[in-house]
Amino acid sequence: MNSILVAYFFLALAIASEVTASAFLQRSEQFTKIVPTIIMVVFYIVSFFCLSQALKVIPLGVAYAIWGGLGIALTALVSVFVFRQALDFAAIIGIALIVAGVIVMNVFSHSARH
Known part of the structure; x- marks a missing residue:
């Protein structure tokens, strides 16, 4: 299997695990x-393990930006839909800018190339 696909699979697992851990952080009271x-x-352990596996192929800055950016956006969605917490317009715009930054970095940056 293509190593870059495996790396992005591990990165996706790292993001999903981090978002799940954050939801349980809320539940832990x-x-x-x-x-x-x-x-x-x-x-959180699974998340960091998967992130470490992704870092075998994906540069740290790129992987961490994707992990952090998408983690923020998905955690915000969990807070809205699971915990019924409201986001105001400024929060939505801020999250959209973070996601846009991740997209710009991956589409246009030479740093994101492998």
Whole structure:
């Protein structure tokens, strides 16, 4: 299998695991609930493991920008749809700019080429 595809698969798993861990961080209620806290720790470990695997092929700056940017956007969506937390217009614009930055970096930057 193509190593770049495997790397981006691991990066996608890292992002999904980080977003899941963040949701359980909310559910842990400042680490007062043991089961959500344990689940959170497991998902953060999985996230960093998968990110480390992605870094075998994807440059750190590129991988971290994608991981962080998409993680922010997806975590914001989880906060809206799962936790019923509102985002104002400025927050939506800010998140859109982060996602746009990730897209610009991947489409136009020579740093993102492998």
